[in-house]
Amino acid sequence: MMRLSGVSLSGLIFNYDDSEFFSKNPPIPMNGQAVDDRIDLMARAGVTIFMCNINAQRANYASSAFEPFWSGFDPQAGDDQPFLADMAPEDRPGYRKMCENMLALHNQGVDYAARVISRCRHNGISPWISLRMNDIHWNDRLQHPIHSAFWKENHSCWRVPDRRINYFDRAMDYSQESVRNRHLALVKEALARYDSDGLELDFMRAPYLFRPGYELEGGKILTEWLAQVRQLAVQAGQKRGHPVKLGVRVPVNPVTAYNLGLDAVLWVQCGLVDLVTVAPWFDTMDSNIPWFLWKRLLSPYPVTLAAGLEINAYSYPGGPGGVVDPETAVGAAIAALHGGADIIYLFNYYQTSWCKNWPPGKYESTLRAMSSIRELDCLSRRHMVTFRDVLAPGELADHPLPATGSRLFFRLQTGPRPVGRTVTATIGLQSPVGPEPEAPELRVNGVVCSLQTQQDGVFTFKAPDAALADVVQLLEVSNNKPITANRIELDISGATPA
Amino acid sequence: MMRLSGVSLSGLIFNYDDSEFFSKNPPIPMNGQAVDDRIDLMARAGVTIFMCNINAQRANYASSAFEPFWSGFDPQAGDDQPFLADMAPEDRPGYRKMCENMLALHNQGVDYAARVISRCRHNGISPWISLRMNDIHWNDRLQHPIHSAFWKENHSCWRVPDRRINYFDRAMDYSQESVRNRHLALVKEALARYDSDGLELDFMRAPYLFRPGYELEGGKILTEWLAQVRQLAVQAGQKRGHPVKLGVRVPVNPVTAYNLGLDAVLWVQCGLVDLVTVAPWFDTMDSNIPWFLWKRLLSPYPVTLAAGLEINAYSYPGGPGGVVDPETAVGAAIAALHGGADIIYLFNYYQTSWCKNWPPGKYESTLRAMSSIRELDCLSRRHMVTFRDVLAPGELADHPLPATGSRLFFRLQTGPRPVGRTVTATIGLQSPVGPEPEAPELRVNGVVCSLQTQQDGVFTFKAPDAALADVVQLLEVSNNKPITANRIELDISGATPA
Numbered sequence: 004m005m006r007l008s009g010v011s012l013s014g015l016i017f018n019y020d021d022s023e024f025f026s027k028n029p030p031i032p033m034n035g036q037a038v039d040d041r042i043d044l045m046a047r048a049g050v051t052i053f054m055c056n057i058n059a060q061r062a063n064y065a066s067s068a069f070e071p072f073w074s075g076f077d078p079q080a081g082d083d084q085p086f087l088a089d090m091a092p093e094d095r096p097g098y099r100k101m102c103e104n105m106l107a108l109h110n111q112g113v114d115y116a117a118r119v120i121s122r123c124r125h126n127g128i129s130p131w132i133s134l135r136m137n138d139i140h141w142n143d144r145l146q147h148p149i150h151s152a153f154w155k156e157n158h159s160c161w162r163v164p165d166r167r168i169n170y171f172d173r174a175m176d177y178s179q180e181s182v183r184n185r186h187l188a189l190v191k192e193a194l195a196r197y198d199s200d201g202l203e204l205d206f207m208r209a210p211y212l213f214r215p216g217y218e219l220e221g222g223k224i225l226t227e228w229l230a231q232v233r234q235l236a237v238q239a240g241q242k243r244g245h246p247v248k249l250g251v252r253v254p255v256n257p258v259t260a261y262n263l264g265l266d267a268v269l270w271v272q273c274g275l276v277d278l279v280t281v282a283p284w285f286d287t288m289d290s291n292i293p294w295f296l297w298k299r300l301l302s303p304y305p306v307t308l309a310a311g312l313e314i315n316a317y318s319y320p321g322g323p324g325g326v327v328d329p330e331t332a333v334g335a336a337i338a339a340l341h342g343g344a345d346i347i348y349l350f351n352y353y354q355t356s357w358c359k360n361w362p363p364g365k366y367e368s369t370l371r372a373m374s375s376i377r378e379l380d381c382l383s384r385r386h387m388v389t390f391r392d393v394l395a396p397g398e399l400a401d402h403p404l405p406a407t408g409s410r411l412f413f414r415l416q417t418g419p420r421p422v423g424r425t426v427t428a429t430i431g432l433q434s435p436v437g438p439e440p441e442a443p444e445l446r447v448n449g450v451v452c453s454l455q456t457q458q459d460g461v462f463t464f465k466a467p468d469a470a471l472a473d474v475v476q477l478l479e480v481s482n483n484k485p486i487t488a489n490r491i492e493l494d495i496s497g498a499t500p501a
Numbered sequence: 502m503m504r505l506s507g508v509s510l511s512g513l514i515f516n517y518d519d520s521e522f523f524s525k526n527p528p529i530p531m532n533g534q535a536v537d538d539r540i541d542l543m544a545r546a547g548v549t550i551f552m553c554n555i556n557a558q559r560a561n562y563a564s565s566a567f568e569p570f571w572s573g574f575d576p577q578a579g580d581d582q583p584f585l586a587d588m589a590p591e592d593r594p595g596y597r598k599m600c601e602n603m604l605a606l607h608n609q610g611v612d613y614a615a616r617v618i619s620r621c622r623h624n625g626i627s628p629w630i631s632l633r634m635n636d637i638h639w640n641d642r643l644q645h646p647i648h649s650a651f652w653k654e655n656h657s658c659w660r661v662p663d664r665r666i667n668y669f670d671r672a673m674d675y676s677q678e679s680v681r682n683r684h685l686a687l688v689k690e691a692l693a694r695y696d697s698d699g700l701e702l703d704f705m706r707a708p709y710l711f712r713p714g715y716e717l718e719g720g721k722i723l724t725e726w727l728a729q730v731r732q733l734a735v736q737a738g739q740k741r742g743h744p745v746k747l748g749v750r751v752p753v754n755p756v757t758a759y760n761l762g763l764d765a766v767l768w769v770q771c772g773l774v775d776l777v778t779v780a781p782w783f784d785t786m787d788s789n790i791p792w793f794l795w796k797r798l799l800s801p802y803p804v805t806l807a808a809g810l811e812i813n814a815y816s817y818p819g820g821p822g823g824v825v826d827p828e829t830a831v832g833a834a835i836a837a838l839h840g841g842a843d844i845i846y847l848f849n850y851y852q853t854s855w856c857k858n859w860p861p862g863k864y865e866s867t868l869r870a871m872s873s874i875r876e877l878d879c880l881s882r883r884h885m886v887t888f889r890d891v892l893a894p895g896e897l898a899d900h901p902l903p904a905t906g907s908r909l910f911f912r913l914q915t916g917p918r919p920v921g922r923t924v925t926a927t928i929g930l931q932s933p934v935g936p937e938p939e940a941p942e943l944r945v946n947g948v949v950c951s952l953q954t955q956q957d958g959v960f961t962f963k964a965p966d967a968a969l970a971d972v973v974q975l976l977e978v979s980n981n982k983p984i985t986a987n988r989i990e991l992d993i994s995g996a997t998p999a
Binding site: 066163168214215216217219220257258261268269272293295296298299302343394396398399401403410412413414446447449455459473474475476477478479 | 600662666712713714715718755759760766770777791793794797798800801893894895896897899901908909910912938945946947970971972973974975976977
């Protein structure tokens with residue numbers, strides 16, 4: 004098997020969704036300068052590797068592998084044109100704007116990804132192309148303009164053609180040659196068209212590539228297909244005179260990834276990939292990723308393990324939480340790096356949309372700290388019990404909250420042992436009908452913590468220094484009568500910089 | 502790091518509990534011939550590696566590291582003697598018999614384990630010594646005669662000294678030097694006294710060795726301790742003129758094992774062990790062990806991965822099930838070997854007690870087949886959804902059953918793809934108050950199966966050949982209204998021998 008350099012990637016990886024750029028900002032008129040400005044911001048935020056997304060089911064350039072997003076769009080016609088007909092009226096202006104912006108850049112002769120790559124190199128950022136392997140946005144609307152003709156016309160290529168029980172049922176079935184060939188054409192085109200340092204196959208959009216029950220068989224087919232992609236990337240690297248690395252995004256749990264046919268560990272063992280990014284889907288940040296396990300699995304091989312951070316953080320499906328704030332991002336990043344990840348990888352961390360409510364200056368300063376455990380450790384951080392948002396069919400749900408009982412135990416990965424910090428635990432109890440719940444007892448690693456505040460069923464405790472362990476804390480919440488906990492968090496103050 | 506031979510062990514491993522031998526059979530008078538007869542049975546059953554257990558908290562010989570089981574026992578006194586006082590009266594005769602038998606052998610000048618080793622060699626079986634590292638039988642009775650003086654007198658060495666919330670709270674805390682030293686003395690004694698091919702450290706009796714919340718820290722201490730044991734085993738091997746291998750028994754889930762400080766993968770990476778046996782505790786066989794994951798973790802290193810089968814098989818705690826029958830044992834064994842285990846390891850598979858109701862001849866014939874996937878595949882087998890009986894503190898419960906909903910999915914590892922067999926699925930639905938539940942629809946890997954029989958809420962279906970996959974089947978049980986499934990099984994007929 005061929006192998007490229009085993010040198011680990013360092014710094015910070017940032018994935019940029021093309022639809023974010025073209026639909027949300029900047030305002031039209033679109034031009035090359037707007038692309039450059041976006042990359043310059045990334046440079047200021049300490050990004051060292053930029054994943055330039057160029058497709059969903061369609062491409063953001065005049066592709067001959069996938070039709071472009073604007074195919075069928077009439078810029079002169081109104082929002083009532085057939086192209087937009089299957090969209091809710093309130094969604095049409097945004098989608099229209101995206102197509103107009105893409106067309107505008109195209110008509111100016113500016114190739115978006117080529118411009119991104121050029122500006123990245125200007126800033127010393129390593130540019131990669133990121134391909135979404137199975138995007139199924141809006142799959143409940145069969146004629147939504149985001150869909151490819153292939154998807155619309157080949158229902159037999161859906162992984163579940165005959166019924167839609169699950170959101171992911173209409174993803175493409177990669178055990179079918181036509182599906183693989185279609186994406187291989189995009190791979191070839193991207194490698195020929197763009198001089199990037201790497202190509203990412205983003206299997207997290209979406210991670211269901213096979214008929215339910217046929218994932219292991221499908222995984223074997225996918226591995227063979229990936230060997231073809233590797234070969235193409237190696238050839239592209241020879242032509243370019245520098246390596247073109249290969250990366251994959253896969254689910255956070257190695258068993259689930261395997262059970263879905265996304266056998267990243269095997270791919271690494273076979274020398275097919277240089278970068279494995281493990282990431283939740285979208286519903287939440289995952290605070291319980293088994294980092295040591297990924298590290299153990301990958302450590303014998305020359306590969307970089309990236310920790311993918313998503314932009315939501317919820318206690319459980321429908322539970323307390325929201326868009327990630329800087330403290331929660333810092334907590335997730337330091338736990339991942341301390342646990343065994345080599346580098347942080349941000350997905351959906353857009354200053355002008357998801358992160359627009361972060362305090363001024365916090366976006367750049369937080370992202371800049373993500374290259375280093377030491378710098379992260381100087382910032383305040385939050386660790387919260389969340390859940391896992393990707394399961395293979397038949398796997399058990401994986402959300403510790405809400406939990407009911409008179410004695411509840413929770414594990415929380417918290418990075419390096421906090422020494423000399425203020426460590427505050429927040430315990431949320433679900434209000435039953437009637438009086439406010441009584442304060443529970445909290446132990447951290449067996450040590451009783453002192454109650455600090457209580458309001459509306461939310462209790463805070465101070466965790467003593469001596470109680471705290473490295474890597475993970477065990478929280479025990481108990482009461483004389485059964486309680487229902489719906490929120491478990493630890494806030495750790497930052498270290499004074501040395 | 503030192504390494505011994507990387508040659509994988511083959512055949513069948515059998516663990517024999519000393520208390521089984523001495524208390525249950527043969528009847529007194531005990532003698533060396535009884536030991537030989539037991540080993541000869543093992544040879545007929547195809548056992549190639551015999552794990553001779555010699556201790557719990559006490560030793561079955563006149564040890565100077567652990568007191569012998571009979572220390573304090575007065576063979577002349579009645580069942581009302583102080584030694585037996587903390588036992589229920591009905592349990593006393595059996596325990597008394599065990600002590601009498603051990604003493605009888607001792608008084609005849611027969612060393613049990615030495616005799617076992619000698620007879621194993623006579624039969625071409627490889628003899629190992631197995632040490633229980635933290636036995637806590639009867640820990641609710643503080644003066645039970647099974648306890649060591651050390652355990653009784655050093656409550657501060659318990660992992661939870663101040664309260665007993667959990668059955669395992671009174672296990673010894675290996676972060677304490679006195680605990681490690683006590684067991685190291687037993688290791689030294691066993692290596693000096695017995696010329697075995699290997700030494701097994703059985704951490705599954707019981708797998709909780711550290712204070713809750715301090716397992717990762719404790720695991721580091723244990724790894725250093727294990728390096729000492731390795732050194733002693735290597736020295737013993739040099740003295741004996743043949744390798745003395747080292748084995749460990751650890752929990753079935755690699756994350757749980759790590760979270761409990763039983764970091765078998767690290768031990769393998771450091772070259773400290775030659776055999777890793779993963780096994781449930783006792784409550785049930787586990788049909789969902791991630792074999793591929795263990796294999797992936799261990800494959801770069803020279804180590805044997807053994808699949809530990811326990812003797813119970815239950816659908817969930819308190820649910821349908823019972824003692825394993827031959828078909829269920831065959832199912833577990835073939836799934837493990839096909840999934841990636843190198844060899845089967847039986848625990849509590851005693852012909853004269855747990856397996857006494859197996860049909861005549863089935864014990865030997867079933868065990869003999871366990872050395873080979875091909876031979877196992879010729880036998881009828883059963884695969885049932887069970888649960889996991891060992892969790893680290895704060896980990897989520899892991900039992901798919903009982904499950905309630907109108908559409909339920911289950912995964913079941915079933916070994917090599919059944920071709921040309923009769924495959925019958927059994928679905929048990931919990932009877933609500935009132936009429937018998939209606940027949941659900943069953944799909945295997947998406948293919949609808951035909952209902953065969955129904956009685957008292959138990960439904961059988963025929964799964965068509967074309968539906969069946971290699972390694973794992975996905976079962977989907979659905980109905981118009983919510984149902985509660987409490988039993989999920991697949992019976993597969995044996996292949997005609999070639």
